[in-house]
Amino acid sequence: MAASTEFYAEYASMEVVHQRGEPGERVAWISDRTRPFVVVLLERSVDHRLGGWSHLGVGLGSRAEVDDTLQRARAAGHEVLGAFDAGPPVGYWGIIADPDGHNLEVAFGQEVGFTVEAADRGSGPTVTQAPG
Structure with missing residues (x-):
């Protein structure tokens, strides 16, 4: 724990x-x-971890914060994927594996508020492909 x-x-x-x-x-x-x-x-x-793109995501204040967070995680020996710039609405992001192998996404520029508003108006949600 x-x-x-x-x-x-x-x-x-x-x-x-x-x-x-x-x-x-x-x-x-x-x-x-x-x-x-x-x-x-x-x-x-447990005998397994969440698979695929299942994750908890948190927003950071800048691309530099995303890069710094990913670099610190790599230096600490965590498995890291990214950073990627996926454009709107996904933004600039990366994934860090937590101690149990579950995915934490750190991101900047995700347009969560706009995406939720679009869904409320009936013009969402949208599906975005993950890189790779």
């Missing part, structure tokens, strides 16, 4: 806002504290 909470603090600016449980059964809620939203981490033994 500690490796996961430290990972998300370092690369997603999320901190533990609640935790409970005994070793092997711990639960941690992590949040970036920008809205009433948490990601719940459960300490469980």
Whole structure:
């Protein structure tokens, strides 16, 4: 659990806002504290990780922040994919594997607000192909 909470603090600016449980059964809620939203981490033994493009995504303030975050993750020995510039609405992004092998996307320039507004007007959603 500690490796996961430290990972998300370092690369997603999320901190533990609640935790409970005994070793092997711990639960941690992590949040970036920008809205009433948490990601719940459960300490469980599993035989697989999320596959394909399943991921948690966080927005950063600039392309330079994306590059810096990916570089720090590489230097720390994490598996990293990117950076890629996919244009609107996806923006500039990369993927970092967390300690359990799940994907964290760090991105700049994603037009999430515009995409949600378009869906609300009935003109979305859109499907975008991943690179490669």
